[in-house]
Amino acid sequence: MTTPAFAAPLQLPSETLPNRLAKAAMTEGMADLQGRPSDDLVRLYEAWGRGGAGLLISGNVPVDAQHLERPGNVIIAGPQDAAAKAALRRLTQAARAGGAGFWIQLSHAGRQTPALVNPTPKAPSAVALALPGKLYGAPVPMSGDDIRAVIRSFAEAAAVSREVGFTGVQIHGAHGYLISQFLSPLANKREDEWGGALENRARLLLEIVRATRAAVGADFTLAVKLNSADFQRGGFAPGESMQVAQWLEAEGVDLLEVSGGNYEQPRMMKMEGLEAADVSGLPASTAAREAYFLDFAVELRKHVKTPLMVTGGMRTAQAMNEVIERDGVSLIGIGRPMVVDPDAPRRLLEGAPSLDRHEERLRLGPGFFSQRSPSKTLRALNGFGALYWQYQQLRRIGRGQAPDMKLGLLKALMDERRAQTAWMAGRARGAAS
Numbered sequence: 001m002t003t004p005a006f007a008a009p010l011q012l013p014s015e016t017l018p019n020r021l022a023k024a025a026m027t028e029g030m031a032d033l034q035g036r037p038s039d040d041l042v043r044l045y046e047a048w049g050r051g052g053a054g055l056l057i058s059g060n061v062p063v064d065a066q067h068l069e070r071p072g073n074v075i076i077a078g079p080q081d082a083a084a085k086a087a088l089r090r091l092t093q094a095a096r097a098g099g100a101g102f103w104i105q106l107s108h109a110g111r112q113t114p115a116l117v118n119p120t121p122k123a124p125s126a127v128a129l130a131l132p133g134k135l136y137g138a139p140v141p142m143s144g145d146d147i148r149a150v151i152r153s154f155a156e157a158a159a160v161s162r163e164v165g166f167t168g169v170q171i172h173g174a175h176g177y178l179i180s181q182f183l184s185p186l187a188n189k190r191e192d193e194w195g196g197a198l199e200n201r202a203r204l205l206l207e208i209v210r211a212t213r214a215a216v217g218a219d220f221t222l223a224v225k226l227n228s229a230d231f232q233r234g235g236f237a238p239g240e241s242m243q244v245a246q247w248l249e250a251e252g253v254d255l256l257e258v259s260g261g262n263y264e265q266p267r268m269m270k271m272e273g274l275e276a277a278d279v280s281g282l283p284a285s286t287a288a289r290e291a292y293f294l295d296f297a298v299e300l301r302k303h304v305k306t307p308l309m310v311t312g313g314m315r316t317a318q319a320m321n322e323v324i325e326r327d328g329v330s331l332i333g334i335g336r337p338m339v340v341d342p343d344a345p346r347r348l349l350e351g352a353p354s355l356d357r358h359e360e361r362l363r364l365g366p367g368f369f370s371q372r373s374p375s376k377t378l379r380a381l382n383g384f385g386a387l388y389w390q391y392q393q394l395r396r397i398g399r400g401q402a403p404d405m406k407l408g409l410l411k412a413l414m415d416e417r418r419a420q421t422a423w424m425a426g427r428a429r430g431a432a433s
């Protein structure tokens with residue numbers, strides 16, 4: 001057997017990753033009520049750390065406690081006390097025990113903050129998510145001071161991350177969170193220096209990258225996750241993403257992860273959102289490929305020298321090798337297979353031809369398929385059901401249990417909702433006492 005291309009180490013300016021397989025960021029929701037890593041979260045990363053990946057990227061770690069991506073996030077908002085740093089160190093030690101690099105994904109959810117966390121989250125403009133249900137609140141436009149505070153929060157959190165043993169930081173500029181909202185002409189209607197022309201919409205991301213680099217120094221990995229497109233008419237477009245990538249290269253970003261979509265258009269998982277038609281402006285073949293965003297990455301490769309990571313849909317060893325050898329991609333992101341099989345990278349390294357594809361079977365019920373065009377509400381319910389199913393599997397690994405492949409989507413929805421409500425209630429009690 002020839003050695004697969006993904007088994008080769010990757011030399012980055014500040015670290016060497018033992019191979020090209022990366023666990024993509026997946027929100028865990030398993031922090032304690034102070035937003036610190038719990039024992040279960042440490043156990044989950046022990047499992048992933050043993051699983052053979054060359055790199056682990058944490059799930060969303062918000063830099064602002066009022067703007068969580070989800071109840072239960074690990075939070076690094078402001079300076080951390082000794083107990084918080086000790087808990088974070090336990091996490092990084094567990095994740096790195098098998099030799100993998102470990103990057104923290106820093107984020108701010110903006111208008112995608114659940115209403116359970118904050119019914120009036122700050123965002124570029126007062127443009128609410130157009131999702132059915134009342135899961136997300138009414139955003140309040142940020143002031144210039146709010147924006148500058150967010151930039152400082154990313155930099156501070158990055159400095160703490162370095163101190164507690166992460167090997168790199170990934171700024172979450174994708175998937176419709178705050179930075180991605182600023183990039184999108186649909187969510188950002190500002191008329192000041194933070195809105196309008198692309199250089200204004202990209203200012204927040206670039207300022208965060210600059211402040212973060214200043215905080216962590218030149219010898220620490222700084223990566224960005226960026227949307228290839230929002231897949232929405234009038235949204236952040238592929239040509240704009242190329243331009244932003246070039247600006248990020250000029251800032252000395254060490255790696256760019258290419259993804260796409262947001263809560264309204266969850267294309268990062270190849271799901272249909274509010275707009276069923278593909279309005280991305282990307283070539284039609286993208287949808288047909290195993291790697292959802294590969295065509296964009298191939299094009300981007302012509303414009304930037306920054307190493308690229310592609311995430312989304314990668315399931316076969318053959319495709320992973322091709323993407324590295326033929327297309328010049330440096331890292332392969334693997335998400336959902338790692339939810340039910342923490343050893344997925346090791347299996348590939350040992351010669352397995354492909355990974356689990358459970359997501360293809362996750363439907364609310366057989367009736368979902370028989371409707372030619374399920375309603376927006378049903379589509380959203382199915383999307384959240386599938387995601388919450390995956391959340392429950394992560395909780396199980398954290399408790400030392402095997403995945404439950406028979407778990408129903410409705411039960412997953414109810415269990416997750418209960419866990420999130422309990423976490424918020426516990427936090428409120430803590431704040432009141």
Ligand SMILES: Cc1cc2nc3c(=O)[nH]c(=O)nc-3n(C[C@H](O)[C@H](O)[C@H](O)COP(=O)(O)O)c2cc1C
Nearest residue numbers: 024025026027059060268311312313334335336390
């Ligand atoms: C349970 C779950 C949680 C996720 N959480 C995050 C996250 O915190 N940050 C992020 O950038 N992407 C997140 N994603 C998206 C993944 O990083 C990845 O882009 C997506 O799952 C597509 O890759 P895959 O086809 O290999 O699963 C999440 C995906 C899943 C399934």
